[in-house]
Amino acid sequence: MPISKRNRTVTLSKTKKKGKEHKEAIVNAIKQALEDYASAYVFTFENMRNQRFKEFREQHKSTGRFFLGSNKVMQIALGRSVADEVKPGIHKLSKFLRGDAGLLCTNLAKEEVQRRFQEYEEHDFARTGSIATEKxxxxxxxxxxxxxxxxxxxxxxxxxxxxxxxxxxxxxxxxxxxxxxxxxxxxxxxxxxxxxKMATFRLHLVCCWTPEDFEIYNEELDLSDIE
Missing domain, CATH: 3.90.105.20 (Ribosomal protein L10, N-terminal fragment, domain II)
Incomplete structure (x- = not known):
C-alpha cells in the first residue's frame, strides 16, 4: 500500500531561522548603543557559560550594553572601512570581531573596565573535547x-x-x-x-575605541590590516 501522506513525522525541535528583520534590529541596537555610551570594546571569551555571562552582563546593565552573535552583523553595524563607519575610527573594532568575540558599549572609565575583566573568572565543569588541565x-x-x-x-x-x-x-x-x-x-x-572543575570561564579585552583614541590590549594580534 502507498504511504499515507497524513502520517508525517513532524520535528518539534525545529526553530525558525532569524531573518533580515532580526539582523537589522541588532544593527540598529548597536548603532543606538554607540550613541548612548562613550566607548566601545571588543572582547573574546573562553569556556563560555551562558548563565555566568548573563550574570556578568546584569552587573553592568546600568553602565553599558553587551552584544554577542554574528560577527558579520556586528561588523556591518560598526562599519568595515572609513567609508561606512558610523563613528570616526570605529571601523577598526570590526577587524577584531573574529571567532569567539563580542562587543561592549559602556560609559565606564577604561581603568574600571580593564579591572573588571581582569578580575572576572568562574570555575565550572569541563565539557567533552576540553583539554584536561591535570591528570x-x-x-x-x-x-x-x-x-x-x-x-x-x-x-x-x-x-x-x-x-x-x-x-x-x-x-x-x-x-x-x-x-x-x-x-x-x-x-x-x-x-x-x-x-x-577544570574549565574557567574568562573574558579578555582585545581593543577599545573612544572618540579620542583607539587602543589595542593584545600586542600579539596581527595589525597588518588595520588602517
Whole structure:
C-alpha cells in the first residue's frame, strides 16, 4: 500500500531561522548603543557559560550594553572601512570581531573596565573535547562517595567497579584523564561526579575605541590590516 501522506513525522525541535528583520534590529541596537555610551570594546571569551555571562552582563546593565552573535552583523553595524563607519575610527573594532568575540558599549572609565575583566573568572565543569588541565587518577578501593545505585552508571563510564557488600568498589586504579588530552564524554561526566572543575570561564579585552583614541590590549594580534 502507498504511504499515507497524513502520517508525517513532524520535528518539534525545529526553530525558525532569524531573518533580515532580526539582523537589522541588532544593527540598529548597536548603532543606538554607540550613541548612548562613550566607548566601545571588543572582547573574546573562553569556556563560555551562558548563565555566568548573563550574570556578568546584569552587573553592568546600568553602565553599558553587551552584544554577542554574528560577527558579520556586528561588523556591518560598526562599519568595515572609513567609508561606512558610523563613528570616526570605529571601523577598526570590526577587524577584531573574529571567532569567539563580542562587543561592549559602556560609559565606564577604561581603568574600571580593564579591572573588571581582569578580575572576572568562574570555575565550572569541563565539557567533552576540553583539554584536561591535570591528570586525574582514582585509586583502587571503596568509593564511599557513591551509593550502590550508582554502580551501573559508573561502570557505563568505563570505571572498573563492583558492589562489595553494598559498597561501590574500584577493583583497580583508573585514569579518568591525562593532562593536555581532550576529554571524552565519559571522562567529562566522571569529573563532574567527582566534583572536579577544570574549565574557567574568562573574558579578555582585545581593543577599545573612544572618540579620542583607539587602543589595542593584545600586542600579539596581527595589525597588518588595520588602517
Amino acid at each position: 586525574v587518577e582514582i585509586k583502587e578501593g571503596p568509593l564511599d562517595q557513591f551509593t550502590h545505585e550508582m554502580e551501573p552508571y559508573l561502570r557505563k563510564q568505563g570505571l572498573p567497579v563492583r558492589l562489595n557488600k553494598g559498597i561501590v568498589e574500584l577493583v583497580s586504579d583508573f585514569v579518568v584523564c591525562e593532562k593536555g588530552m581532550p576529554l571524552s564524554p565519559e571522562s567529562a561526566r566522571t569529573l563532574r561526579l567527582l566534583g572536579i
